[in-house]
Amino acid sequence: MKITPDHIQSTNKSREIIHAREFNFLAENLEKRGLNVESLIQKLRDLQIAIPSWALGTGSTRFGRFSGGGEPSTLIQKIQDVGIIHALNRSSDSVSLHIPWDIPQDYEAILQTAAEVEIGFDAVNSNTFQDQADQELSYKFGSLANNNKDIRDLAIAHNKEVIQIGEKLGSKALTVWLADGSSFPGQHSFRKALNNTYESLQEIYRELPKDWKMLIEYKPYEPYFYSTVIQDWGTSFLLANKLGEKAFTLVDLGHHLPNTNIEQIVATLMTEGKLGGFHFNDSKYGDDDLTVGSIKPYQLFLIFNELVAGFEETDNPSPAWMIDASHNLKDPLEDLLQSVEAIKLAYAQALIVDKKALEAAHSSHNVGLGQEILQEAFRTDLRPLVRESIRQSGGAISPIHSYRELKVRETLIKERGKDSKASGL
Numbered sequence: 225m226k227i228t229p230d231h232i233q234s235t236n237k238s239r240e241i242i243h244a245r246e247f248n249f250l251a252e253n254l255e256k257r258g259l260n261v262e263s264l265i266q267k268l269r270d271l272q273i274a275i276p277s278w279a280l281g282t283g284s285t286r287f288g289r290f291s292g293g294g295e296p297s298t299l300i301q302k303i304q305d306v307g308i309i310h311a312l313n314r315s316s317d318s319v320s321l322h323i324p325w326d327i328p329q330d331y332e333a334i335l336q337t338a339a340e341v342e343i344g345f346d347a348v349n350s351n352t353f354q355d356q357a358d359q360e361l362s363y364k365f366g367s368l369a370n371n372n373k374d375i376r377d378l379a380i381a382h383n384k385e386v387i388q389i390g391e392k393l394g395s396k397a398l399t400v401w402l403a404d405g406s407s408f409p410g411q412h413s414f415r416k417a418l419n420n421t422y423e424s425l426q427e428i429y430r431e432l433p434k435d436w437k438m439l440i441e442y443k444p445y446e447p448y449f450y451s452t453v454i455q456d457w458g459t460s461f462l463l464a465n466k467l468g469e470k471a472f473t474l475v476d477l478g479h480h481l482p483n484t485n486i487e488q489i490v491a492t493l494m495t496e497g498k499l500g501g502f503h504f505n506d507s508k509y510g511d512d513d514l515t516v517g518s519i520k521p522y523q524l525f526l527i528f529n530e531l532v533a534g535f536e537e538t539d540n541p542s543p544a545w546m547i548d549a550s551h552n553l554k555d556p557l558e559d560l561l562q563s564v565e566a567i568k569l570a571y572a573q574a575l576i577v578d579k580k581a582l583e584a585a586h587s588s589h590n591v592g593l594g595q596e597i598l599q600e601a602f603r604t605d606l607r608p609l610v611r612e613s614i615r616q617s618g619g620a621i622s623p624i625h626s627y628r629e630l631k632v633r634e635t636l637i638k639e640r641g642k643d644s645k646a647s648g649l
């Protein structure tokens with residue numbers, strides 16, 4: 225199924241009058257506060273969030289998987305699904321591929337499909353956390369950190385291959401998430417594992433094209449439960465610093481121990497110019513990969529508050545934005561539409577924070593006022609502003625309602641069947 229401008233127009237019709245009323249009321253209030261609504265809308269239009277190829281099918285738990293039907297079973301179909309999201313929200317103009325789940329076979333056909341639905345290729349992701357069918361050596365006890373040089377070499381070669389695939393598609397970044405770690409004290413040496421990882425990453429880094437970035441993800445635990453080699457932002461930052469100017473830290477919201485102050489990590493990394501990318505999701509306990517903004521919307525806002533301040537006050541290059549969420553209850557496309565909307569809303573809220581007043585509150589140590597300024601922004605209903613930015617970009621006033629009204633899932637089930645399965649975990 226392909227969403228056409230006629231589809232968008234037909235579903236926007238019933239919303240236009242109410243939307244215009246709500247937007248005009250909000251715009252007037254924002255202008256009264258001294259904000260430039262046109263510039264806010266432009267910033268929102270410019271924010272594009274990449275969709276991961278593995279989030280287009282139903283996710284699974286450790287205990288089972290319940291397919292929702294109409295899932296994309298080929299890479300071309302996955303790109304078409306991202307095209308559906310982008311046609312509706314005009315905010316997701318790229319896909320992030322996971323190799324080897326999505327190894328392109330026919331590059332020409334893939335690039336053509338992507339061009340047809342106006343989708344580009346964001347960071348490519350390597351995978352050395354599971355063995356492939358024909359693989360002789362195993363990653364069971366680690367990959368880039370492994371004590372066995374042959375296994376490290378295999379993992380290095382895989383990462384180099386991922387870079388080559390990405391180059392053919394127009395990607396500009398390699399994301400490395402290393403699962404390596406240990407589940408028991410005495411399993412391996414922390415120092416050796418870290419050194420091995422650094423040396424392996426160095427070899428991959430040397431292969432990186434000039435205009436590429438290497439994004440190093442961290443995670444405190446899981447799949448191993450005693451230690452992870454790249455366990456936190458500090459370890460990732462240390463490696464990125466040693467590797468060079470093309471290496472950066474990637475923050476995945478779910479990769480923190482409960483109650484970690486993620487917004488402070490963002491601020492610290494941006495101060496050092498080393499925040500390279502973001503994986504958005506939400507969680508209650510661990511790496512739950514739930515819909516962005518579904519559990520802790522205030523935290524998301526506080527993170528964006530640091531991002532917006534960092535854009536203005538630091539030299540940190542523009543990070544790569546990506547959703548990294550996947551679960552087994554909702555329609556994956558509805559889930560992604562909700563996630564993108566939550567990200568845009570948090571960004572909009574951060575953009576209207578009265579920064580001058582906040583700085584004055586900092587200087588005068590007026591703690592109550594500081595809190596009030598942030599919450600004033602957070603509690604302003606900016607949904608009409610986000611809707612207007614999408615409408616002006618040619619998207620649906622309410623992407624998720626248009627998705628339902630156009631019966632996209634029903635059509636996809638008709639086209640692909642009830643039992644089609646997306647490749648991935």
Ligand SMILES: [Mn+2]
Binds near residue numbers: 548
């Ligand atoms: Mn991630």
